[in-house]
Amino acid sequence: MGTPRAHVEGSDPRRWKALTVCLVAGFMTLLDVSIVNVALPSIRVGLHAPPSDLQWVVSGYALAFGLVLVPAGRFGDTHGRRSAFVFGVVLFTLASMVAGAAQGSTWLVIARVVQGAAGGVINPQVSGLIQQLFRGAERGRAFGLLGATIGVSTAIGPLLGGLLIQFGGQQEGWRYVFYVNIPIGVLAIVLAYRYIPGGGARRLREDMDPVGVALLAGGIFLVLLPLVEGQRWHGPARWLLVPAGLIVLAGYTAWERWYGRRHQPMVDLSLFQRRSYALGALLGLLYFGGFTAIFFILTQYLQEGLHYTALHAGLASTAFALGAAPSAALGGRIVTRIGRRLVALGLVLITVGLTALDLIVRVMPTPRVGWAMALPLFVAGIGSGLVVSPNQTLTLSEVPVAKAGTAGGVLQTGQRIGASIGIAAVGSAFFSQVASTHGDYAPAFRHALLVNIAFILAAFLVALVDVLAERRTRTLAPARTPP
Numbered sequence: 162m163g164t165p166r167a168h169v170e171g172s173d174p175r176r177w178k179a180l181t182v183c184l185v186a187g188f189m190t191l192l193d194v195s196i197v198n199v200a201l202p203s204i205r206v207g208l209h210a211p212p213s214d215l216q217w218v219v220s221g222y223a224l225a226f227g228l229v230l231v232p233a234g235r236f237g238d239t240h241g242r243r244s245a246f247v248f249g250v251v252l253f254t255l256a257s258m259v260a261g262a263a264q265g266s267t268w269l270v271i272a273r274v275v276q277g278a279a280g281g282v283i284n285p286q287v288s289g290l291i292q293q294l295f296r297g298a299e300r301g302r303a304f305g306l307l308g309a310t311i312g313v314s315t316a317i318g319p320l321l322g323g324l325l326i327q328f329g330g331q332q333e334g335w336r337y338v339f340y341v342n343i344p345i346g347v348l349a350i351v352l353a354y355r356y357i358p359g360g361g362a363r364r365l366r367e368d369m370d371p372v373g374v375a376l377l378a379g380g381i382f383l384v385l386l387p388l389v390e391g392q393r394w395h396g397p398a399r400w401l402l403v404p405a406g407l408i409v410l411a412g413y414t415a416w417e418r419w420y421g422r423r424h425q426p427m428v429d430l431s432l433f434q435r436r437s438y439a440l441g442a443l444l445g446l447l448y449f450g451g452f453t454a455i456f457f458i459l460t461q462y463l464q465e466g467l468h469y470t471a472l473h474a475g476l477a478s479t480a481f482a483l484g485a486a487p488s489a490a491l492g493g494r495i496v497t498r499i500g501r502r503l504v505a506l507g508l509v510l511i512t513v514g515l516t517a518l519d520l521i522v523r524v525m526p527t528p529r530v531g532w533a534m535a536l537p538l539f540v541a542g543i544g545s546g547l548v549v550s551p552n553q554t555l556t557l558s559e560v561p562v563a564k565a566g567t568a569g570g571v572l573q574t575g576q577r578i579g580a581s582i583g584i585a586a587v588g589s590a591f592f593s594q595v596a597s598t599h600g601d602y603a604p605a606f607r608h609a610l611l612v613n614i615a616f617i618l619a620a621f622l623v624a625l626v627d628v629l630a631e632r633r634t635r636t637l638a639p640a641r642t643p644p
Contacts, residue, residue: 176294178356180303183287186250186349187307188314189342190280193222194453195318196338197273198460199471203326203335210266217270224385225277227577231428232374234285234570242286242293242566243357247350249282254346261339272339288553288569290357292562298497301554305493308550312485312542315453319460320475327472370424373417377428380410381574385581428567432560436630438568441556444504444623446575448548450583451616455481455515455541457584458591458609459534466602467528480535484542489550496551501627504555507547508621512614514541519610522603548620579616587612 173179201215210218237245256279260272287307295303325341326334383406387399417430433439456478463469463477488507496503517537525533553572560568587609594605 173294173358175356175358178352179290179294179358180306182349182352182356183246183290184306184310185345186246186253186283186353187287188310189345189349190226190253190283191311191314192318192321193276193280193342194226195315195456196322197222198457199319199322199464199475200326200335200338202471203331203333204266204269207332207335208263208266208269210269214266214270218266218273221270221274222277222280223577223581224382225274226281227385227574227581228378228381229278229281230285230574230577231377231567231570233282234289234566234568235370235374235428236282237286237289237566238563241359242289243353243359245566246283246286246290246357247353249279249286250346250349250353253279253283254343254350257339257342257346261336261343284573285566285570288557288572289566292557292560292565292569294358298494301493301495301497301551302490303493304554304557305490305496305550308493308546308548308553309486309489311549312489312545313482315456316478316482316485316542317475319456319471320479323470323472323475327470370417370420373413373420373428376409376413376416380406380413381578382406383409385578387585428571429564432564432568432571435559436627437559438556440501440623440627441552442572442575444552444620444627445556445572446579446582447616447620447623448508448552449576449579450586451511451613451620452545452583453580454583454587454609454616455613458587458606458613461591462522462602462606463531466606467531469528469531473531477531477534478538480538481542481545484539484544485546485549488543488546490546492547492551493554496554500631501552501555501624503551504548505621505624505628507544507551508617508624510544510547511541511617512544512621514538514544515610515614515617519607519614522607522610583613583616586616 197219201218204210204218205215233245233249253276256272256275260269260276263269263272291300291303291307321341322338325337328334329337383402385406387402414430417428421429433442459478460474463474464471469477492503492507514537517540518534521533521537522530556572557565557568590612591605591609594608595602598604
């Protein structure tokens, strides 16, 4: 007796509606990475928050987000992705409600940490569900829409934040940045039960690997903490945490190898024996190191250097979003035919756009420079759309569906680490140059932009290695085929 079509994996008739629900929730969590940056002055005024708490409003979210991605992905693989997704959305919605109602900065910081953890629960379920529900070219299109969501949410965050603050006022406008998540979250919860398929859980008790979870979380925490605290913790002693974290991660690797011979480990390290996954994860880490930091220094330059309002600074970044959204959708459609060459092309376009941005700031250091930035940011946005979703599609293409949540969690953890490294490196270059030029933000922006470009070029070299390796494999394949 045949299996009904609706229950065949990859042919569920609800799959596109389920994807829409996932993307709405993913957009909400990724938006909160960037939207808060322009709200910090309003938070400082409204809550009389000290600089240390303002830093933790941003870094606490990023740190918690990165810590839970892998165990949350494993939990979704073993206990059901819909259950994990709904739990994450409920927690994120409640944390947003608490953050918006905060009466003190400590209250807000705690809510932001919970928000970040909830975002880390949601996101690996999205990539896992795409692996589960889609096949072939459809999977590429689905990841294309996810890439568009990532690009648009990051770029449009400052603009939306500026609009909400202008609507609510400088004193209380920051609360709307969090309250806007509540109706979105409630709608996502209701629609998740209607359109996202349940089941598929394996429910093996040993699969959660608690020792592996503790070692991985501890190692990531030690590596990320000095990076996210870079603007508040200035002493060199903080960098001792990085080698300590790497030692803990080495211990985690040894544990997983030992544990994997007896049980199902949290992360199957054989994933990294697949060239597409290993190189794709490294490329994602390097790319997000350059990509995320672009908007960090752009906002600083426009608001602090040129005295743009939060709304005007946000408008300057919309050209990037306008380029990223359609190219990500297109990239998802054609990546299965073109492969990693498409990612390499995207990285070239980003490099061209950022180089043009440097030239514009060099020759036009005036308040009107924000408008002149539109074209190079648009070109960089097109390039970004050809990188994020195609790279995710290619990286996860050979991963078994049963491991999709964990593999997606590992991939996104690398992206979070890359983003933190990038912001630390680019931010350090930016602020040290501001200090040495006595508050001249234009040369500081250009100096930091070179670090961004270096990250993008490093990612391009990784893509080139994969392209050449793939070409070599195709060349040798006929010779290995028996007559």
